[in-house]
Each structure stands twice: as structure tokens, then as C-alpha cells.
Amino acid sequence: QTQKALEEIDACQNEIDALNEQASEEILRVEQKYNRLRKPHLEQRSELIRKIPNFWLTAFLNHPQISPLIDETDEEAFHHMTKLEVEEFEDIKSGYRIKLHFAENPYFENDIVTKEFHLGSAGKPVSQSTPIRWKAGMELTRQHPPADTKGHKRGHSSFFMWFGDHNDPTSDEVAEVLKDDMWPNPLQYYLLPDNDGENG
């Protein structure tokens, strides 16, 4: 009798599994649809942001989790950042790519620096990134002196170290903040200091 019940449970489970599969596919189609619908607005937003000097530097410095990673020499490089882009891969579940666009600048040759996350062979996220082609003597990721003469605490490491850090791609906090917080609404961080208290 147990054997019969097990066979019936198995049949039942197949129905449930099939429904789960259908649900995932339907949700993926909804997400893809809205990715398409959002795209022109996101592109328009990028064009508008380009008109505002230091938009990205300001937004990054106003973000509580990103700001501590940007040291004073990084700031010089971020003056040249023109665009942030987060691309979900076609099969959304398989990963995403974060792209930082830069105008010509004294620090590196790349016009786009990317870091991407996709599922590795074990089904766990792995990350990889564009090697930064530093100009001679301009490598911002070299170790800085532990404190500057003005006693600033900020400035012990470079944001650009993040691109080369693939230690824990399953919980890359910077990537998550950029993808899920900065990218959905960068304006709120650009405006942060003037906006204080308005949400209260």
C-alpha cells in the first residue's frame, strides 16, 4: 500500500513540478516584457544624465555604501564617468553585467569598464571583469599610504579594486547596490543632500 501511495505522490509531484516550471516561464516573460518597456526610458535617462556635470561622481559619493570605497584620487577619475548601465542577460536568471562608461581620461585607456556575474558550472555565480588598461604611472589600485596629511580617513583603498575582486561573487555587495539600488533610481542619490527630510 505504501508503494502505491508513493507512486501516486510521484504522479502528483510531477503535476506540481510542471506547474512550477510554467510559473517560472511566465514570470520570465513578464520580466522580459518590462525590460523591453523600460529600455527607451532608461536610455533617455542616460542621455539626460550626460548633460549634468559630475552626476555619477555625486551620486556615488552620496551613496552610503559606495562612498567609502571612493578615495580622493578615484574622484578625479569619476569626473570622467559618463554612463552607468546594468544589462540583464537574455535569460535573466543567468546573470547580469554592470558597465561604467568613461570619457577619455588621464587614468586608463578603457572607455567602458565592466564586471559581470553569471552562473558557473556548479550553478553558483561567478564574476569576471574587464582588465583595466592603466596609463603609465596612473594605476589607482596600487596600495595607498595609510593616511593623508589632512588626516582624512577616506582614501585607503580604490573603488577600482572592486573590478578585480572575485572572492565572493555570491554576495558582491557593491554589485548588488549598483544593480538594485543605484541603477533603479540614481536621481535620489544625486539629489540626496538637498532632499534631506523631504521623505519624512
Place this chain on the structure above:
Amino acid sequence: QTQKALEEIDACQNEIDALNEQASEEILRVEQKYNRLRKPHLEQRSELIRKIPNFWLTAFLNHPQISPLIDETDEEAFHHMTKLEVEEFEDIKSGYRIKLHFAENPYFENDIVTKEFHLGSAGKPVSQSTPIRWKAGMELTRQHPPADTKGHKRGHSSFFMWFGDHNDPTSDEVAEVLKDDMWPNPLQYYLLPDNDGENG
């Protein structure tokens, strides 16, 4: 000119936010639809499982993350477990409830013991659970002696401690395992020892 661009970004952002809102609602409707479609199959599965003696004890003991939490006296109580249920709340995002059903047993009066997770006032998950009404002298959650005479390592704590543990509801590993692994497919854990290698 910056002011004008900011206003245009703001308008653009409003369009994006509205699309995000629509996407969330549409996904929620898909999830609710499939919750409805799954329900009769899940109920049928529960009825079939009830016919199999010690189904839940076996599945729990075969689960790598749950098994270590079940001590030898817990096992006696789990002989009487008749049903596992996971209920998502109507607004799925707001939480879920895990229900363990028990037949009349020597340990406690409850026929259902539950632990539920919902968003607290700060938007973070909080958990609460049914107080277990232990029968006199049968409280399985009392401290056990550190080792038994047979030298078994298992048996230092009781699974039932989990119901009273609300320290870290944002990452309650037992709840996540029950909800996302055991509940979707308990049969695989019931069958685990016979099934070895079949997935390879």
C-alpha cells in the same frame, strides 16, 4: 540647464517607477494564479503522504540540514507528525507560515505547531510562533545531557527549539529549507537512500 535636465530625469524616472510597479503587480498575479493551480495537487499530495507511516520523520532525517537538529527524543514526537503545510500570505511579499500538524501524542497538546514570518514595522522580517503546550514532564526543549551512554553525537538539542528562536528572522535557515526545499518536493527526501546515484 542642469535644473531643466534634472526635471526631465525626474519625469523619466516616474515613467520607470510606474513600469516597475506594473511589473511587480503582474508578477504577483502570476504567482497567485499558480498558487491557486498548485493547491489541489498539494492537498492531494498531503492526503497521500498521510497514508505512509513516518513519511515526515523519514524525510526530515534524510535532509542534510534538518537531520542534525532532530535528537532521539524528538524522533518519538515526529512519529506523530501528519502533515507539513507552507502558506504564503495573500500578498505574497508580506510573508508566509509553516505549519507542522501532529496527531495526538505524548509530548504536547497542540495539533498544529506553526512559525510564521512577516514584515515588521521597519520592513524587515519578524517571526512568531505557536507556544508549544507541553504535557507534564515531556518538554523536549529542555537542555539534554551533553552526550548519551552510546556516545551518540546527535541529540544535543531539540528541533522544537527552532519554534522559539526569533533571533535572526531575516535568515532563518530552517524556515528557508522547509519552505524552499522540503515543501516543493518532500518525496525526494523520503526516497533519498534508495535513490542514491539516480541523478548522476
